[in-house]
Amino acid sequence: MKVCYRCGKELKVGDRVARTATCPHCRSYLHSCRNCAFYDPHAHNQCREPQSEYVADREKANFCDFFTFKESKPNGKKAEEVAKAKKAWEELFKK
Numbered sequence: 001m002k003v004c005y006r007c008g009k010e011l012k013v014g015d016r017v018a019r020t021a022t023c024p025h026c027r028s029y030l031h032s033c034r035n036c037a038f039y040d041p042h043a044h045n046q047c048r049e050p051q052s053e054y055v056a057d058r059e060k061a062n063f064c065d066f067f068t069f070k071e072s073k074p075n076g077k078k079a080e081e082v083a084k085a086k087k088a089w090e091e092l093f094k095k
Contacts, residue, residue, distance in 0.1 A: 003072045005034040006059075007082050010074045017069055019061050026082065030069070033058035037070040 002011045007026040021030040033039045038049040045054050049066045 001071060001073065002035075002069050003074050004028060004030070005032075008074055013069065015069075017067070019063060028059065029061040031061050031064075031067055033062065033064070035069055036064070036066075037068040038066060039070070 002013055003009065004011055004023040004026060006028040007023060009023070009025045011023065011030070013021070013030065017031045017035075019031045022028065023030060033046065033055055036047075038047050038052065039058070040046060040048045045052070046058060047055075052064055052066050055062050055064065
């Protein structure tokens with residue numbers, strides 16, 4: 001199952017993800033290091049693929065040819081936290 005790294009919600013995407021594709025729930029880029037199966041914050045260049053080029057911003061869309069969408073479980077708790085924070089933000093600036 002493919003899940004967005006930012007909001008934790010399940011995504012219905014194919015094997016190939018367009019570079020500019022975004023999450024329908026939180027609008028974060030899908031073709032980014034944070035959604036990749038090779039992403040590892042403890043590895044050299046934060047990537048387990050030795051031939052990949054350095055990417056400065058791991059949350060932005062990139063042109064990596066090795067990108068493979070990682071499989072994981074939905075994180076409902078994270079989605080709830082995001083929704084709660086968004087609601088608080090909207091209430092703060094309510095007119």
